[in-house]
Amino acid sequence: MIILTGNDLKTGAVVWWDGVSWSLHVENAVDVGDQAGAIMAREEAARRVNVPYSIEATKDENGVRPAHIKDRVRALGPTVRPDLTLKPADPDIGEWVI
Amino acid sequence: MTDPQTDLGSSPDGVQFRFRDDETVDHASVTVDSFLEQSNSSAVRIEPGDDARELLPLLDRIALVEVNFPVFGDGRGYSAARILREAGYTGEIRAVGDVLVDQLNNMRRCGFDAFQPDTPMNEADAQAALETWPEVYQATTDGRTPIWDLRHGAGRNE
Amino acid sequence: MYQYDQYDQAMVDARVAEFRDQAQRRLEGKLSEDQFKPLRLMNGLYLQLHAYMLRVAIPYGTLNSTQMHVLADIADKYDRGYGHFTTRQNIQYNWIKLEDAGDILADLAKVEMHAIQTSGNCIRNISSDHFAGAAQDEVVDPRPYAELLRQWSSFHPEFMYLPRKFKIAVIASDTDRAAMRLHDIGIQIVERDGEIGASFYVGGGMGRTPMIAPNIRDFVPLDQLITYAEACLRVYNRYGRRDNKYKARIKILVHELGAEEYTRQVEEEFAHLLEQGIEPPIAELERIKPYFADPAFEDGPKTVDRSDPDFALWVDRNTHRHKHDSYVSAVISLKPVGGIPGDATAEQMHLMAELAKLYSFDECRVMHTQNVVLPHVKIADLHTLWTKLEAAGLGTPNLDQIGDIIACPGLDYCSLANARSIPLAQKISERFAANGKQDKLGELKLKISGCINACGHHHAGHIGILGVDKKGVENYQLSLGGSEAEDTSLGKITGRGFDEAGVIDAVDTVTDVYLAQREDGERFLDTYNRIGMAPFKEALYD
Numbered sequence: 001m002i003i004l005t006g007n008d009l010k011t012g013a014v015v016w017w018d019g020v021s022w023s024l025h026v027e028n029a030v031d032v033g034d035q036a037g038a039i040m041a042r043e044e045a046a047r048r049v050n051v052p053y054s055i056e057a058t059k060d061e062n063g064v065r066p067a068h069i070k071d072r073v074r075a076l077g078p079t080v081r082p083d084l085t086l087k088p089a090d091p092d093i094g095e096w097v098i
Numbered sequence: 099m100t101d102p103q104t105d106l107g108s109s110p111d112g113v114q115f116r117f118r119d120d121e122t123v124d125h126a127s128v129t130v131d132s133f134l135e136q137s138n139s140s141a142v143r144i145e146p147g148d149d150a151r152e153l154l155p156l157l158d159r160i161a162l163v164e165v166n167f168p169v170f171g172d173g174r175g176y177s178a179a180r181i182l183r184e185a186g187y188t189g190e191i192r193a194v195g196d197v198l199v200d201q202l203n204n205m206r207r208c209g210f211d212a213f214q215p216d217t218p219m220n221e222a223d224a225q226a227a228l229e230t231w232p233e234v235y236q237a238t239t240d241g242r243t244p245i246w247d248l249r250h251g252a253g254r255n256e
Numbered sequence: 257m258y259q260y261d262q263y264d265q266a267m268v269d270a271r272v273a274e275f276r277d278q279a280q281r282r283l284e285g286k287l288s289e290d291q292f293k294p295l296r297l298m299n300g301l302y303l304q305l306h307a308y309m310l311r312v313a314i315p316y317g318t319l320n321s322t323q324m325h326v327l328a329d330i331a332d333k334y335d336r337g338y339g340h341f342t343t344r345q346n347i348q349y350n351w352i353k354l355e356d357a358g359d360i361l362a363d364l365a366k367v368e369m370h371a372i373q374t375s376g377n378c379i380r381n382i383s384s385d386h387f388a389g390a391a392q393d394e395v396v397d398p399r400p401y402a403e404l405l406r407q408w409s410s411f412h413p414e415f416m417y418l419p420r421k422f423k424i425a426v427i428a429s430d431t432d433r434a435a436m437r438l439h440d441i442g443i444q445i446v447e448r449d450g451e452i453g454a455s456f457y458v459g460g461g462m463g464r465t466p467m468i469a470p471n472i473r474d475f476v477p478l479d480q481l482i483t484y485a486e487a488c489l490r491v492y493n494r495y496g497r498r499d500n501k502y503k504a505r506i507k508i509l510v511h512e513l514g515a516e517e518y519t520r521q522v523e524e525e526f527a528h529l530l531e532q533g534i535e536p537p538i539a540e541l542e543r544i545k546p547y548f549a550d551p552a553f554e555d556g557p558k559t560v561d562r563s564d565p566d567f568a569l570w571v572d573r574n575t576h577r578h579k580h581d582s583y584v585s586a587v588i589s590l591k592p593v594g595g596i597p598g599d600a601t602a603e604q605m606h607l608m609a610e611l612a613k614l615y616s617f618d619e620c621r622v623m624h625t626q627n628v629v630l631p632h633v634k635i636a637d638l639h640t641l642w643t644k645l646e647a648a649g650l651g652t653p654n655l656d657q658i659g660d661i662i663a664c665p666g667l668d669y670c671s672l673a674n675a676r677s678i679p680l681a682q683k684i685s686e687r688f689a690a691n692g693k694q695d696k697l698g699e700l701k702l703k704i705s706g707c708i709n710a711c712g713h714h715h716a717g718h719i720g721i722l723g724v725d726k727k728g729v730e731n732y733q734l735s736l737g738g739s740e741a742e743d744t745s746l747g748k749i750t751g752r753g754f755d756e757a758g759v760i761d762a763v764d765t766v767t768d769v770y771l772a773q774r775e776d777g778e779r780f781l782d783t784y785n786r787i788g789m790a791p792f793k794e795a796l797y798d
Contacts, residue, residue, distance in 0.1 A: 011353045012307035047285050068728060070667060074305050078668040080596055080678045084336055171294060173417025177493050180414055184532055200295055207413035230274050232266045235407045237534045245263040246536035
């Protein structure tokens with residue numbers, strides 16, 4: 001699947017396109033098919049997202065998983081500070097990145 | 099009150115700001131190469147890769163130097179302008195191309211006195227940009243007294 | 257240390273207002289991201305993997321307790337309770353909001369700090385010897401010269417859009433503690449026939465094409481220092497390559513022209529610029545110097561009670577000889593075993609500030625090795641100081657040991673990285689502490705970069721590790737024999753790379769080779785230089 005990501009202009013937070021707006025959680029990301037360019041142009045122009053780009057990802061029962069490690073780090077947070085990730089309660093969450 | 103440092107100048111065709119009172123050159127500028135080949139033009143256009151020093155023997159023939167900025171991130175034109183001013187050139191130096199409001203002040207400091215940006219600047223933003231810096235750390239040919247001179251009271255430009 | 261006068265303060269205040277306005281124009285959509293990016297970078301604001309990152313300048317690494325307290329406050333108020341000290345003596349915050357940037361800069365400006373030119377294709381923060389003003393071997397304190405250069409390079413109208421970033425380091429001793437020859441310009445303040453001057457090295461750097469700067473002028477009189485630097489920069493601004501960002505650093509220009517031709521062009525420009533009156537008068541240097549005058553040192557005990565072996569070990573490893581024999585410079589290690597190199601919590605920063613106030617004439621320094629120095633500590637106070645550091649987890653006795661690892665933020669934080677650096681540093685320091693080998697190895701500088709940009713100085717590590725991306729999987733190349741001290745050299749790659757577990761084993765293997773082969777008094781680097789790569793390669797790959 002093709003999903004969209006970028007950062008929030010004001011806060012810099014990593015965000016994912018959920019079909020309606022931008023979510024903090026990669027599991028909400030939706031497949032945009034061939035609409036990536038159009039959605040990004042519209043959303044960036046409206047300043048609802050900063051420097052968006054499209055990536056490949058897969059989806060299974062565990063959720064959406066970006067194809068590249070860099071985007072998995074972005075989706076989670078720093079693997080060396082589990083307390084600062086989006087899943088602070090899960091000490092093994094770093095494994096998901098690798 | 100008028101301050102020659104910051105007051106936005108009059109605007110001939112295409113030139114948004116001009117900080118000089120003399121007549122503008124009314125013919126098109128030529129490349130450095132054609133100028134050096136005995137052109138009778140008095141206006142020359144410097145591209146980023148050109149050597150401004152090649153013009154120094156001919157400065158008395160020049161009334162306008164356009165310095166082109168195809169992209170704002172290419173800073174060679176700042177050196178070109180300073181080299182011309184340091185050699186005593188008093189004609190117009192016009193910044194042309196991808197010239198943005200946040201570069202205006204530094205360009206003034208390097209000797210540019212006319213601006214022809216591809217996309218016109220917001221005049222209020224431009225005015226604010228020129229008034230941003232109360233003082234300057236470096237000596238250039240723009241007549242401003244650098245901070246070290248204010249500290250030690252030499253007043254080199256008075 | 258240096259204090260702003262009305263002019264310095266006005267300049268920093270003006271920059272706060274200017275950047276606040278630029279950020280506002282971005283938020284309002286008057287600036288595109290393409291237009292805003294170079295503007296925010298010139299004020300140290302990056303868009304990193306998780307958020308905006310702000311890099312705050314610590315000029316020549318010197319700061320007082322008030323400033324350190326404010327750095328801690330910023331970590332608490334605007335970030336997530338910590339900061340990261342970098343390899344260029346700066347600090348960066350990883351979780352900054354664009355809408356807060358103006359307020360942070362205003363808080364910094366109140367204590368004479370800023371983020372000016374901590375990124376972008378301009379002259380960056382001037383770095384220096386972290387023992388400046390305290391070291392026994394320096395000719396003079398290099399910091400007044402660094403301050404003179406700081407003012408000259410701040411908002412320099414001609415050099416804000418250079419071909420690429422530009423880093424300057426200033427030292428004043430033959431011992432190089434600032435990686436001077438791996439900078440775009442390295443300046444060594446020297447004495448010749450009783451006169452002080454500057455020796456210029458130009459065109460060094462790390463990154464994808466590491467080079468050691470050649471000396472282009474061995475003595476520039478002090479009343480021509482700024483003019484000479486301006487000439488070096490102008491030649492670079494005019495002729496540095498702009499067609500390929502990977503060939504745009506001044507090292508490539510100096511290499512392609514040859515040091516001799518580059519020098520000739522600089523000297524020509526210099527002769528011209530001498531006529532332009534751009535040099536501040538010597539009176540300006542004389543105005544700056546007293547700010548760096550010695551504090552009121554007092555005679556006291558010259559030795560410590562070594563009955564506590566842990567304390568004695570820390571004294572041996574983490575203190576450095578001072579020019580006054582009743583004092584030492586004490587290094588606070590930000591490399592606890594298993595910790596993140598260079599990270600400090602707000603609490604730790606507050607403590608370091610208090611200790612600087614109590615025991616070091618209100619001064620501390622940031623080292624390029626991502627540790628903090630209290631430059632002037634009375635030997636009589638060392639035990640009390642150490643006790644307080646130990647209690648806060650800041651007493652790790654590992655300066656210049658294998659656990660004192662330089663590591664860039666890597667793929668955990670940095671958008672340029674190809675692989676993670678920090679987990680590797682954590683695991684190596686844990687392994688060598690646990691197996692007791694660290695104590696046998698002596699001085700061993702291990703440096704890790706998560707990409708070819710080499711922020712972790714891997715080229716200059718006795719052992720260097722470079723993270724690369726091998727088809728989406730982290731992979732690590734090992735190199736040996738680098739140094740960033742006065743014997744500057746660039747490491748050589750051992751051979752094919754390793755996965756994370758493999759490279760940790762590989763570090764173990766090469767240190768075994770060293771322990772088996774070393775002769776009396778040899779450091780790892782000395783043994784490598786004597787026996788060469790072959791025995792290490794054999795142990796690693798055969």
